[in-house]
Amino acid sequence: MAKYLTKRIGRSLITLVLIICVVFILMRMMPIEGYFQNFEKLSDEQIQSGLREMGMLDPLPVQLVHFFQNMFKGDFGVSHKYRVNVAVTEILRDKIPVSIKLGSLSILVSLVLGIPLGTMMARFKGKWFDKFGTLFIVFIEAVPAVVYHLLIQMYGTKWLNIPMLFDGADWRCWILPVFSMSLGNIAYYGMWLRRYMVDEANKDYVRLARAKGVSENKVMFRHIFRNAFVPMVQYLPSSFLNTVIGSIYVESLYSVPGMGGLLVNCVKGSDNTMVQAIVLLYATVGVIGLLLGDVLMTVLDPRISLGGKEGGR
């Protein structure tokens, strides 16, 4: 166990370092407008001296070393467009808690709704509940997320009679963003749980339980559900990523003061240092999510042999 864990964590760390290097190199290829507040008005000399001041004219390896050094000190540079000359970390400090709150609420809601959905679909396989569920899943899986996010915002705010834009103090404003963000994961959990439960239902031990005369509900919840739930853990990391991506849409749609909305703003305003910091943050969240999924999987299912399994989903 310990050996596997160290190996897996080591791999995640290596991946992170690689991601940071790649992001860093990509950022050097960005259009340099993104480093100046009023690029159009500057003369060539001013641009050159500005770049020199920021250390952009040093050789790439030197820059990379500087970048890592600063990062360990918690310094991600200053914003050039979004809020001029304010440290990136200071801007992010207020934004991160909002995003974490939204994201964790959404994962909670999708678990609370998605698991019953899958279970009930498997319980009433072929009945109308199953058919409606399948319809819902196909729609959510196939249609690009922005479509239903927009529809929910357009009609939801009207029906519930709440403002279009987000206000953190008003609890009603959390309903629609959290719900929109959860939809993808609800469909995802529902689809896989149903599939695993249907697979499980054809196994011998279930047939034995039925033959013994155990009631259908008991077979479903005591026998099938417990076994089908374990492999579901492997989808947790992907749903983590889904939430992160969903937050980009939803936060900017409802103007939630979180990181996703900020990313869209900074991309549009081509604020290079901000984009760099947020992208790194998202990549870290992604890597940690996958790591957690793998670790949970090994902890929960004793049948999985340790060390032999390869990383990844």
Next chain:
Amino acid sequence: MASVQDFVAEKFEKKAEAEIKRTFDDLSDTNMATDELFSFADYNEEEAERTGYSDYSYWGSTVRLFLKNKGAVCMLIIMLAIIIFTFVQPHLPNQFDPNKANMNALFIPDRNIQPNSTYWWGTNSIGQDLWARIWAGTKTSLFIGFTVAVIEAIVGITMGVLWGYVRKLDFFFTELYNVIDNIPQTIVLILLSMILRPSIKTLIFAMTITGWIGMARFIRNQILIIRDRDYNLASRCLGTPTKKLVMKNLLPYLVSVIMLRMALAIPGAIGNEVFVTYIGLGLPSTTPSLGILINEGREVMMNASQRYQLIFPVVILSLVTISFYIIGNAFSDAADPKNHR
């Protein structure tokens, strides 16, 4: 504890006994009058010759199974109609140029005009004809989707075969996979579209640069499983060249899953295009795509009388993506030899 167990066991036994008794009763009811089961069969020379004959053909069964799925066939027809129509539409009479800002006789632009007999789906905020723009946009989006799917399939299959077949490359590819798989694809998409100037080519590049590895991984796993089966071993002993072995023995096994992945890559790519446009890195508005149209529609969404500018592209987009999703799933079910009887 033991007493509880005994109690439960006894209960189950009683239930099981009752069940068995009932089953026997049922059997004796139905199987009584079956004299004809023991009568002589007629001897027919032609029928007797037919032993060992099978008219099984892989593609025949696949097509037959697919056609049985009415919903998927319906979607396929809609899909084909849409694809053909995107090519036919510009040549119909009374069509507008998707990029021309239309004006009336007094040179006032026809802004935000509701759908009517001239502008079938209305006009947008600068007077461009929405009908023409939507079909041009569908064409662009479909082109991106198809190209991404084909490139991912070609690169993925080639790399996957190398990965699975050449043992020396396994370590390299596995490590590469572990890194790429850990990076959220959205991040790559955002960064690459920010660096490269937005155009159809750069979008396709940004989507395929990491997309192929999922396909390659899958092909590799399958090849590892079937590479050393007896029939492949036999082929190799008989001196079949590796190329032929891969093409004839390995890949046909994987057709169903390759098709499924390709079919799902198309709505995925179309969705990615919408996403990239949404965050402000999409194509220039002179090459209309579904992403651009939805984004333009979103800006006037608050105004109930102009909502048609969002609804029309959304409906077409949903239709396209859902039909690919359903067709892909139905086809992969039909192409799976396990479902052929």
